[in-house]
Amino acid sequence: MSTPPQGQNPYGQQPPGQPGPGQPGPGGYPGGVTMPPPAPTGTSKVKKIFVGIAVVAAIAIGAGMWISGQDDADQAKKGDCVVNKGSNFKPDVEVVDCTSSEAEYKVAEKHDGQGECDRTKFSEYSETKGSDVLFTLCLAPHKP
Template sequence: MKFTGTRAIARLVIALVAMAVAALAVTGCSMIEDASKSDTAKAKVGDCINVIEGSTVDSKTEPVDCANEKAVYQVVSVYDTKTDCKEEQTSYEETLNGGTTAFLCLTPNFKEGACYNESSSTGYKFVDCTAPEASFKVAKRIDGQADEFLCDATTAIGFRVVPEPKTTFCLSSPKS
């Protein structure tokens, strides 16, 4: 016994199953690719990063809320391949089997009143102001302006000016 239109229904079912398999294959591949990335490498523009342990080869980092005083860096751009970051930005590269899986450009996200350690080889790290490795304290943070002359020259020991997003950090001794 034959029913009219069964071939059309069978073709429709086969087409729907094929589309579902194709969609699963595409999302499955990106899920596998993302599974090989650390939480830091999965960060999006605007997310913030804490540096637990700085290293030129294998830093230990974690994403944190940007309001957290340990949110040392903010992600300003994300790439799949190695890219030159702008001046005053720090690069974060994650590799797997010799290939870059994530490349982030980071900008300082210092908190007013907090202290940090600065290393030319490993970047910035949040530290307690009483710690011997404390390099500087953020005496003042000015959002929306990138101008070193906003810092009081009589009390500041230095400054960091970030062009994107425009921010000025006036620095003092960690002991002050």
């Protein structure tokens, strides 16, 4: 038996640019076999949409909380009008426009912490956190 010349394929001719049998081809597989890339799953698109929705929702919730907090009693200042949307035992005091038919009281004084209102002239509303008094409003009846 004769030895084939150096560099030639003993099994026949290979197409130009193709590796011979047993030799790694493109992609590292023997015989020139290449594996296709994995098919896209589409999850990255879904993730991007989900993240986008989550960001928009977070912004909307934050804006809603900020807007709804603008009429809370802690935002009241002297001269503002307020309404109690709760009860005497569980008040829910909110700032309203003084021209509104809802306006029940006008803020005569506002004290940081515990304040003393002249109870012969004013109603008093204090907001607490735990045992600490955050502020006190002295409220005069509002006459539109």
